[in-house]
Amino acid sequence: MRRLFSLCFALLLGLTAGAEDRVSWEITPRVTAPGQPFRLQIIIESDVILGGAQQAGKEIRPPRGMALRLSGQIVRSDSNEATINYSGVAPDQEGEYIIPAFNLRFARKVIAVEPIKLTVSNSVAYRRTAQARAELVIPDRTFYVGELIRGSILMRGGEEEAVVASFGLESMAESFSLTVTGDRQPLPEELGQGMQTTFELTPIREGVSELALNGTMLIQGVALNPFSNSGRDRPFAFRRKLTVAHVPERGRPADWSGAIGTFASEGVQVSKDKPEVGEPIRLRAILTGTGNLDRLITPELPSSEQWDILPAQERRRSSEAQRFFAYTLVPRLPGKLLTPAIRFSTFDPLTKQYSRIEFKPIEVIVTGTAPAKVDLITADPAAPADLKQKTVTGLAAPEPRRTSALFLGAPSTALAASPAFWSGNVFLVTLLLVLTAGVFTLGYLAAHPEIRIRRRARSILRASLVAGATARRQGDGRAFALSVARALQVGSAALLGAEEAAMTQSDVERALPGADRPLLDSLFIRAYGERFAAGAPDATTDAxxxxxxxxRLLALL
Structure with missing residues (x-):
């Protein structure tokens, strides 16, 4: 017995020792050159049937500068073995890079993968131009809050590979707003075969932030297969530290409104160069350059003795990197007039200097005659408030009793001195109060229908008392019983919330506790006996x- 127990224990230890998962990995090539593509293959042998893999590439976190993406997996639902393949691109700096430990999740088990090491060395012979590659193009300088930064990702084909598509672009930009302006566009001819994705960045606060861009490009070459060294798809990953600052306060013009970039004025245009006095014309200023064109504040032009200027309208053409400022001008005087000058200040992030943009005026010949002389009255701010203003020489004195535009023929007076104004206001306020009270009353009655029902019941009961007294004097016993029974049914229905025709002697007793039941029976028999039992004997009733x-029922209502 002891020997059998020892054998079972040894067998159990062997099974336990063999139950450990075996995980191995292989990187091809073992040592890569900077920027060289590689393949990572992870082979798993487990003690249980694994089932399908679930998000095999989600938990892996490659080190900084390395691009890594799941490219394929071989997992059978009835097997305890699995092969997971990743395609990647080595960092651009040589050294040893560690992929931290991560988990591979299968349908029936979670497999832990130990850290994986990749060696990058400049001693490895590698022709970068032979294979497809991705490059991040973005200025290398200090950026400024509110500036518009244009960048692109160039996916360039090589001598042995061509880029045919891209997908899965992911971005993480702290302290920036990022907008993709063009996706999968062909590269310029001088850059060779490939495509590009363009984007715009706008810093929103100062400091040092990191820009991370990840994606995948689909490549095509000679003799490619799903698990070749180059792979069918190749990931790319970029991480850049960007420094953002505020524009300098020293030397900042007072009229600077946030324009950052390199701009140039293309001149101004008018819709008509020979207008008449009072005829509106359109003035259009064209601004070109690179920068935050969409964030520019339209320069304001004040009216003058020569021009009336209406508010500006603006329009921007993104494809042409242009911005239009349009104004409506109305000439006041005839002759040769110059259009108003348009000026505003900008900040150039390359030279780190402020500059001034000015649209030069153009000459416009205005025909026609000037309008009649307008009455002008000047006031001295330092003069006493009750001092009569002096009129300018040649101007008519103001008329104190000019007619009102609303009531022709009547002298214009202050509203406070008009009786009609106060009587009209009192009437309107009273009407408003009456209407408000009516609305509240109707709403209250609609929310409480029992008020209307009991009011109707009281009127019927009063009428029944009068009809019953009349029938009693005339000696009509059945008419008396009918009027009283009807009153009892209506009043009981109002108190109990029921239908009037359905009220019986028992319902009347519920509404009037302690009522004489024989009296109720005699009333109902005498009132409705003919309906149910023709020829029924009349019962005596105490009127x-x-x-x-x-x-009593009326008092309860």
Whole structure:
């Protein structure tokens, strides 16, 4: 027995020792040159059936400067073995790079993968021009808050590979707003075969931030297969530290409104060079250059003795990197007039200097005659408030009793001194209060229908008392019983919230606790007996007691 127990224990230890997962990996080539593509293959042998892989490439975190992407997997649902393939591109700096430990998740088990080391050395012979590669093009300088930065990702084909597509662009830009302006555009001829993705960055706060861009380009070459060294798709990853600052305060013009870039004025145009006095014409200024054209504030032009100027309209053409400023001018005087000068200040991030942009005026010949002389009145700010203003020589004195434009023929007076103004306001306020009270009353009655029902019941009960007294004097017992029974049914229905026709003697007792049941039976038999039992004998009824029941019910309503 002891020997059998020892054998079972040894067998259990062997099974436990063999239950460990075996994970191996291989990088091809083992040592890469800077920027050289490589393949990472992870082979897994487990003690259980793994099932399908779930997000095999989500938890792996390559080191800075390395691009790595899941390119394929061989996993059978009834097998305990799996092969996971990644395609990658080595960093541009030589050294040893460690891919941190990560997990591979399968349907039935999670497999832990130990850290993986990649060696990058300049001693490895590698022709970068032979294979496809991605390059990040962005200025290498200090940027400024509010500046518009244009960049691109060039995906260039090589001598042995061609770039046919790109996908999966992901970006992470702290302290920046990023907008993709063009995707999968062909490269210029001088750069060779390939495509590019263009984008725009706008810094939103100062400091040192990191720009991260990841994506994948699809390549095509000779004798490619899914697990070749080059791979069918090749990832790229870029990480750049960008420094952002505010524009310098020293030397900043007072009229600078946030324009950052290199701009030039292309001149101004007018819609008509020989207008008449009072005829509107359009003045258009064209601004070109590179920078934050869409963030420029339109320069304001004040009206003058020669021109009336309406608010400006603007339009930007993104494809042509142009900005239009349009103004509407109305000439006041005839003769040769110059259009208003348009000026504003800009900051050049390359020279780190402020500059001034000016659109030179052009000459316009205005025909026609000047309008009649306008009354002008000048006031001295230092003069006392009750001092009568002096009129300018040649101007008519102001008329104190000019007619109002609203009431022709009546002298214009202050509203506070007009009785019609106050009586009209009192009438409108009173009407508003009455309407408001009516709306609240109707709303309250709609929310409480029992008020209307009980009011109707009270009127019916009062009418029944009068009809019952009349029938009693005339000696009509059935008419008396019918009016009293009807009143009891209506009043009980109002108190109980039920239908009037469905009220019986028992319902009346519920509404009037302690009511005489024989009296109720005699009333209902005498009132409705003919309906259900023709020829039924008349029952005696105490008229005073019946009317007392109606009055009691009326008091409850």
């Amino acid at each position: 005073d007691a019946a009317l007392a029941l109606v009055r």
